[in-house]
Amino acid sequence: MNFIPDALEGLISLEYRHGFETSIESDEIPKGLSEDTVRLISARKNEPEFLLEWRLEAYRRWLKMTPPTWASVHYPPIDYQDIIYYSAPKSQKDGPKSLDEVDPELLKTYEKLGIPLHERAILAGVAVDAVFDSVSVATTFKDKLAEVGIIFCSFSEAVQHHPELIKQYLGTVVPVQDNFYAALNSAVFSDGSFVYIPPGVRCPMELSTYFRINAKNTGQFERTLIIADRGASVSYLEGCTAPMRDENQLHAAVVELVALEDAKIKYSTVQNWYPGDKEGRGGIYNFVTKRGDCRGARSHISWTQVETGSAITWKYPSVILRGKDSVGEFYSVALTNHRQQADTGTKMIHIGKNTRSTIVSKGISAGFGQQAYRGLVRMARSATGARNHTQCDSLLLGDRCQAHTFPYIEVKNHTATVEHEASTSRIGEDQLFFCRQRGLSAEDAVSMIVNGFCKEVFKELPMEFAVEAQKLLGVSLEGSVG
Amino acid sequence: MLSIKNLQASVGDKPILKGINLDVKAGEVHAIMGPNGSGKSTLSNVLAGRENATVTGGSVTYQGKDLLALAVEERAREGIFLAFQYPVEIPGVGNVYLLKAALNAQRKHRGLPELDAMDFLALVKDKMKLMEMNESMLYRAVNEGFSGGEKKRNEILQMVVLEPSLAILDETDSGLDIDALKVVSHGVNSLRSPDRAMILVTHYQRLLDYIKPDFVHVLSDGRIQRSGGPELALELEREGYAWVGNETNEGVVAP
Ligand SMILES: Nc1ncnc2c1ncn2[C@@H]1O[C@H](COP(=O)(O)OP(=O)(O)OP(=O)(O)O)[C@@H](O)[C@H]1O
Numbered sequence: 001m002n003f004i005p006d007a008l009e010g011l012i013s014l015e016y017r018h019g020f021e022t023s024i025e026s027d028e029i030p031k032g033l034s035e036d037t038v039r040l041i042s043a044r045k046n047e048p049e050f051l052l053e054w055r056l057e058a059y060r061r062w063l064k065m066t067p068p069t070w071a072s073v074h075y076p077p078i079d080y081q082d083i084i085y086y087s088a089p090k091s092q093k094d095g096p097k098s099l100d101e102v103d104p105e106l107l108k109t110y111e112k113l114g115i116p117l118h119e120r121a122i123l124a125g126v127a128v129d130a131v132f133d134s135v136s137v138a139t140t141f142k143d144k145l146a147e148v149g150i151i152f153c154s155f156s157e158a159v160q161h162h163p164e165l166i167k168q169y170l171g172t173v174v175p176v177q178d179n180f181y182a183a184l185n186s187a188v189f190s191d192g193s194f195v196y197i198p199p200g201v202r203c204p205m206e207l208s209t210y211f212r213i214n215a216k217n218t219g220q221f222e223r224t225l226i227i228a229d230r231g232a233s234v235s236y237l238e239g240c241t242a243p244m245r246d247e248n249q250l251h252a253a254v255v256e257l258v259a260l261e262d263a264k265i266k267y268s269t270v271q272n273w274y275p276g277d278k279e280g281r282g283g284i285y286n287f288v289t290k291r292g293d294c295r296g297a298r299s300h301i302s303w304t305q306v307e308t309g310s311a312i313t314w315k316y317p318s319v320i321l322r323g324k325d326s327v328g329e330f331y332s333v334a335l336t337n338h339r340q341q342a343d344t345g346t347k348m349i350h351i352g353k354n355t356r357s358t359i360v361s362k363g364i365s366a367g368f369g370q371q372a373y374r375g376l377v378r379m380a381r382s383a384t385g386a387r388n389h390t391q392c393d394s395l396l397l398g399d400r401c402q403a404h405t406f407p408y409i410e411v412k413n414h415t416a417t418v419e420h421e422a423s424t425s426r427i428g429e430d431q432l433f434f435c436r437q438r439g440l441s442a443e444d445a446v447s448m449i450v451n452g453f454c455k456e457v458f459k460e461l462p463m464e465f466a467v468e469a470q471k472l473l474g475v476s477l478e479g480s481v482g
Numbered sequence: 483m484l485s486i487k488n489l490q491a492s493v494g495d496k497p498i499l500k501g502i503n504l505d506v507k508a509g510e511v512h513a514i515m516g517p518n519g520s521g522k523s524t525l526s527n528v529l530a531g532r533e534n535a536t537v538t539g540g541s542v543t544y545q546g547k548d549l550l551a552l553a554v555e556e557r558a559r560e561g562i563f564l565a566f567q568y569p570v571e572i573p574g575v576g577n578v579y580l581l582k583a584a585l586n587a588q589r590k591h592r593g594l595p596e597l598d599a600m601d602f603l604a605l606v607k608d609k610m611k612l613m614e615m616n617e618s619m620l621y622r623a624v625n626e627g628f629s630g631g632e633k634k635r636n637e638i639l640q641m642v643v644l645e646p647s648l649a650i651l652d653e654t655d656s657g658l659d660i661d662a663l664k665v666v667s668h669g670v671n672s673l674r675s676p677d678r679a680m681i682l683v684t685h686y687q688r689l690l691d692y693i694k695p696d697f698v699h700v701l702s703d704g705r706i707q708r709s710g711g712p713e714l715a716l717e718l719e720r721e722g723y724a725w726v727g728n729e730t731n732e733g734v735v736a737p
């Protein structure tokens with residue numbers, strides 16, 4: 001029987017709450033993509049020659065590439081000539097020196113989103129590098145971090161002030177020709193975040209970036225590069241939300257992480273971009289390439305993601321385990337509702353000896369949501385004694401949604417071990433009725449069930465993000481007792 | 483406590499309850515028996531507020547309130563408890579967490595302070611002893627991997643923790659071995675009191691040997707065809723349901 005109780009229906013059809021638009025004049029370049037567009041972007045950003053050459057190389061390769069077709073997602077072909085590749089809020093042209101110089105409209109926008117700037121940022125101990133469309137508008141705590149030698153700034157600033165680091169690391173984890181979207185990003189990326197943690201330094205606070213897409217028809221091409229030098233460690237938080245849109249918007253970001261010897265990088269994402277309406281109109285296309293390189297021995301890279309937004313998500317945060325004894329982790333909660341589609345997972349590429357990886361993926365599908373877990377575990381010939389454990393669970397709300405699991409396993413070293421567990425379950429009317437019959441509200445009941453399901457991932461999130469995640473899933477964190 | 487008047491309910495287009503009349507007073511235990519498919523679980527569910535059967539007529543008054551106007555969780559917080567014929571599993575949610583959340587939701591509703599983890603554990607461990615359950619069950623996910631009998635026992639554990647005013651037990655005896663039946667009955671009897679009432683849905687006299695009902699009703703074809711004292715159950719045990727009325731002898735209403 002096709003039966004979903006009203007209470008559940010009500011919960012899973014909650015309206016997107018961040019749907020508002022900030023009216024700010026934008027400094028845009030005309031629609032369309034050509035070598036000139038690439039040159040124009042690079043010129044606007046006053047980039048050094050090597051970067052322009054790098055972009056042009058990416059553009060030329062991109063021209064010869066085609067979009068991947070293997071993912072279980074469906075959308076009409078994207079007209080890449082119909083996209084604006086550069087847009088900066090006009091009032092930000094010269095760059096703000098302090099928060100006072102930031103456009104009040106922008107600040108209001110962030111306030112509505114509950115982003116901790118001003119004192120809120122200080123109280124929460126969070127440094128925010130807020131990205132509005134393509135240009136960073138506010139960076140806090142930069143000075144404090146600079147005292148210990150940490151560089152945390154927008155990508156454009158890093159290009160101006162630390163070109164040698166950019167030159168040394170950019171594209172070394174995700175090469176320009178890696179895939180269609182990564183090549184596109186490399187050609188036209190506008191801005192993003194840059195982090196460098198010097199040897200032996202533990203970053204004293206969580207670094208956080210909130211992304212926000214605002215201007216119409218603006219593809220967003222963020223570029224993030226994080227480097228943890230020998231023995232350094234950092235925890236980085238990325239949050240995203242976008243206002244209501246009728247047309248689909250492309251977002252093709254690239255994130256590169258580099259961990260040298262004994263370094264540790266923890267990268268957490270809460271993504272709630274506009275998912276489109278109930279009928280699947282509008283919403284963000286989130287085609288992201290995220291990859292970490294455990295370059296040094298005993299290095300450690302951990303991805304934690306809570307993906308609740310976007311019309312389409314295509315995302316596989318991966319780790320290349322090069323250094324011996326290095327560790328890769330992937331903890332994921334992905335939620336698809338209404339007509340949302342997600343094809344997400346990870347790749348763990350074991351190259352070094354005794355490398356270890358853990359994958360925990362929790363997929364929640366509601367409405368007509370479509371979800372696929374796609375994970376690759378590769379044990380190279382050199383990966384003696386390497387180990388992987390994968391656990392991949394799906395939870396279905398109602399009976400119109402779908403979940404699929406595609407594990408790919410390649411083992412070239414017989415001393416390596418790979419374990420894979422998978423399950424699919426359903427929040428039924430009966431479970432919900434049972435919880436409510438015991439006195440819980442429908443909301444608390446769904447929270448409890450979903451939260452129980454996501455427990456292993458949520459416990460990996462930094463506290464303030466766990467709260468965000470819980471808000472997003474309508475989940476009470478207290479639910480993880482027991 | 484509970485007054486059901488001419489209650490009618492359908493699942494889809496199919497009428498299942500066709501005019502139920504039943505009065506339950508505080509302190510009473512009522513047994514409802516009847517053939518498979520006669521509507522016993524439907525009645526239990528309708529009283530608890532499950533939405534898969536639609537009430538098409540009649541009224542239910544509970545402690546002076548219009549029961550049918552209350553949401554499922556409101557009914558629960560007002561003291562209605564349903565022990566499920568088929569208890570559900572909730573993977574990943576600890577038994578102890580569910581119990582604590584449920585108890586505190588109900589306490590909050592009644593204006594009582596919520597129990598903290600220590601007080602709650604003390605209480606629940608006490609009740610587990612009563613139910614002769616292993617404490618390790620507390621930390622397992624709700625009913626996940628529990629045997630049929632363990633699930634039923636778990637239902638009654640929830641009942642003795644929540645201490646409802648009106649407990650509806652839908653075939654709690656089915657699937658229990660003899661020893662478990664005794665334990666469960668003991669748990670149920672421990673709750674019997676002048677200000678509580680119970681409705682036991684069962685097919686078997688043996689449960690009624692342990693939990694003595696004040697009244698026995700026979701539900702058949704969506705109506706209560708006969709009502710009587712404990713002796714009616716014995717009669718049913720001997721004769722089966724064949725002699726009880728069906729559609730053709732409407733109007734056989736309980737005295
Ligand atoms: N979802 C449903 N769809 C169709 N018919 C249903 C549905 N739920 C219940 N019914 C029907 O309602 C009638 C009453 O079912 P109910 O479960 O109340 O019976 P019962 O008296 O509890 O039986 P048992 O002794 O077997 O537990 C049955 O004929 C059943 O098939």
Ligand SMILES: [Mg+2]
Pocket residue numbers: 522523524567652653
């Ligand atoms: Mg039944």
